Amino acid sequence: MAYLKCGTVASIMENIAPKRLAENWDNVGLIIGDSSSSIKKIMVCLDLPAWVVDEAIDANVDMIITHHPIIFNPIKKISNDTALGKKIMKLIKNNISVYTSHTNFDIAQGGLNDIFARQLGFVKTNIMKTMIEEKLYKIITYVPEGFEDKVLEQMCKAGAGFIGNYSDCSFRVKGIGAFKPQQGTNPYIGEVGKLEKVNEYRVETVVPEDLLNSVIKAMHKAHPYEEVAFDIFELKNKGKSMGLGRIGHLENKVTLVSYAKFVKTTLELDKVTFSGPPEAEIKTVALLNGSGNSFISAAKFSGADVLITGDLQYHQIIDALEEGIYVIDAGHFGTEKIMIKAISDYLRTTLETLGYNAEIIESKSNIDVTMHI
Ligand SMILES: [Zn+2]
Structure with missing residues (x-):
């Protein structure tokens, strides 16, 4: 079995989500770590809060792949005085590298938007907003x-x-x-x-x-x-062409409420919220995993009857209804958690094909922190 380096894992990630596809405000690639370090165990997660860092340390992980960047805005200090500083110090002390594929994985062909579209039963898929x-x-x-x-x-x-x-x-x-x-x-x-x-x-x-x-x-x-x-x-x-969001057609017309129920069941969620007449018929669906407030007009312009996304705000929902498009909010975590399995499966298959012996684990503590009663 070949010796696996952090830089090799980064190149394998680059094949599925080239860094050049990322939005210019984003922060992707190897964020913490040494590309020449040896990797035996990798953990995949969506976010990297303190409890997920502890989980990685307990599990003797050498490298973490995240969707959301641990460092997003420029920082001036790394010390124990801030939660972020503590995490960075812990990761470095424990020789854990952190690699992120974010908007580049959303945008990429076969990336998160496409995986989400397949999961929601889109028959024919187009890009909602072409970027590249x-x-x-x-x-x-x-x-x-x-x-x-x-x-x-x-x-x-x-x-x-x-x-x-x-x-x-x-x-x-x-x-x-x-x-x-x-x-x-x-x-x-x-x-x-x-x-x-x-x-x-x-x-x-x-x-x-x-x-x-x-x-x-x-x-x-x-x-x-x-x-x-x-x-x-x-x-x-x-x-x-590559871009954010996908537009798809359903095989048959369905009501908004029945499609909202389908989204909830398919994504294995405790709840989804939807806005629009429950019995309205829908056939063309737009999706954007994560935060979709700024994509309402693009979804409407693309001819969608409904937009499925997360993080929708009250005023944006009203704007959407005024524009004549319904919305289903399946949550930020709910629409992106599929990334954990998708990246884990991709790494397992690719590393095995290339002859590397590394263990890939999926974070158990990276769960939706929003509770419903
Ligand atoms: Zn996100």
């Missing part, structure tokens, strides 16, 4: 005849060649490549000082910005030449 449109690049390289399939295969394995739902998309054309190796070179074909003409393929494919470096690395590894000739162009075509 992926940049695409064309990469072209020149490969001696006989190596074109191998080079393209490795580039596509590294993430090149996706157009919509088609993978391994490429184009190739045969031609003559010419070069003269200079002193100090070790050419795969040809001799120093002699102009060489070789049957080559010009192969080209498309790659999204965040995978460009991995694809270039894969191309170099698979290419037989000492000096690889390649061109990269930024394309006007846009790649995948």
